[in-house]
Amino acid sequence: MSGAGRGAVPDSRDSTGNTFAVAIGVSLVCSVLVSAAAVLLKPAQDLNETRYRQKIVLEVAGLYDDDVDIEKAFAAIDAQLVDLASGSYVTTLDASSFDAEEAAKDPDLGVAIPDNLDLAGIRRRATMMPVYLVRTGNAVEQVILPVYGKGLWSTMYGYLSLSADGGTVLGLRFYEHAETPGLGDQIEREEWLAQWPGKRLFGGDGEPRLEVMRGKVAGGSNAVHQVDGLSGATLTGQGVSRLLQYWIGPHAFGPYLEKLGAKEQGDG
Structure with a gap:
């Protein structure tokens, strides 16, 4: 019997090809x-x-x-760029649009940190950093520094608020990290952060002295620089100590803080 009246049997290869074509088309559309x-x-x-x-x-x-109103309140804060090597303000660039992390990667705007000075474990930093001045009238009341460095599992990013002379902590906040939940994330807890106001940045020798202890702060002259440790998160606490000591030290904001102190003494 002739097969002339029967439909042609589909080629399985054509069917497979069509399936792939449709799948690729859908993938491309989804990607777009x-x-x-x-x-x-x-x-x-x-x-x-x-x-x-x-x-x-x-x-x-x-x-x-x-x-x-965050936008309105922040507009009252004076953002400035500081050249870290000299401690002087930079007036040729806009502090509000300056990306310090991107600048750190740039061969012209970034600098490698010598291993013996890299307490924060960040390898490079920008040659300039923004600071935020809180004023009452024309008088500066607070100076806020961005700080960051390695913890146990992540880079911790925060802001350190200082007195106008750059010598006393007024506040500390961290806004980004990936430290261990329930342990390292104690750096966000109000009861721990509440220990920082009033702590002195430098010892009598002028060296950075801010420190997170392994346990409770003992009495003595060093207590003015120290806060209690983080239970179960010693390495995170050490990271906080090291990043703060780097950023207030001579390779970072140190020259700027020295100028702030000299200005306050001169104004006084």
Whole structure:
């Protein structure tokens, strides 16, 4: 019997090829949609990140509450760029748009940190860093420094608020890290952070002395530089000590803090 009236049997190879073609087409469309969404969402994500950091600056300055307009309140803070080598302000660049982490990677805007000085474990830093001045009238009341360095599992990012002479801690806040939940994340807890105000940055020899202890702070002359340790998170505490000592030290904000102290003495 003739097979002329029967339909042709589909070639399985054609069917497989069509399946792959459809799958590839769907993948390409999805990739385009995901990429487009990422591009469209990035400005909003960047703005959210900026507002979050501004909120932390306001918190460490004691200027934040739930009703505050973050953008308006932050606009009253004077952002400046500091040349770390000289401790002088840089007036040729905009501090509000300066990305210190990106600058650190740039051969012209970044510098390698010698191993013997790299207490924070960050290898490179920008030659300039932003600072945030809180004023009452024309008088500077607080100076807020960005600080960061290695903990046990992550790089910890925060802000350190200081008195106008750069010698006394007024507050400390961390806004990004990936330390162990329930242990290393004690660096965010209010009861631990509440120990920092009033601590003195430098000893009588001028050396950085801020330190997180392994246990409780004992009495004695060094207590003015020390806070209690983090239970179960000794290495995170050591990371906090080291990053603070680096950033207030001679290879980072040290020259700037020295100028602040001299200015306050001169004004006094």
